[in-house]
Amino acid sequence: DSSGTLPGGQSFAGAAELKQILLRQSAQFTRHFAEQLLTFALGRGVERSDQPTVDQLQQKLTANGNKLSALVLAIVESEPFQKRRKEAPLHATR
Numbered sequence: 001d002s003s004g005t006l007p008g009g010q011s012f013a014g015a016a017e018l019k020q021i022l023l024r025q026s027a028q029f030t031r032h033f034a035e036q037l038l039t040f041a042l043g044r045g046v047e048r049s050d051q052p053t054v055d056q057l058q059q060k061l062t063a064n065g066n067k068l069s070a071l072v073l074a075i076v077e078s079e080p081f082q083k084r085r086k087e088a089p090l091h092a093t094r
Contacts, residue, residue, distance in 0.1 A: 026066075031058045034071060041075045042084055053078050 003013040012018045022029050034057040035046050046054060057074050064070030075081055 027058075027062075030061050030066060034058050034061055037071060038075055038078070038080070041081055050080055053080055 002015055003011070004018070005011045006021065010021055012021055031054065035054050038050065038054065038057060039046050057071060057078065060074040061067075061071045
């Protein structure tokens with residue numbers, strides 16, 4: 001069964017209907033997707049100070065035909081990603 005209901009309450013019956021819903025809400029979808037991928041890349045939640053970066057990521061994603069590769073590149077080039085804290089490597093104990 002490929003039917004479902006989105007958090008906003010919209011129901012769909014199959015991939016084609018889900019696609020149409022997402023296309024109608026593409027700005028909201030691309031922003032949320034950019035936020036989630038940035039969260040994963042940073043290893044922390046998105047903060048208020050990250051919102052300008054999320055705006056830029058969404059713009060770059062849209063400008064590049066919503067290609068995942070464009071979003072990944074934009075995240076890697078972003079200031080929060082470049083300035084993230086590096087974790088100390090784990091050392092094996094004997």
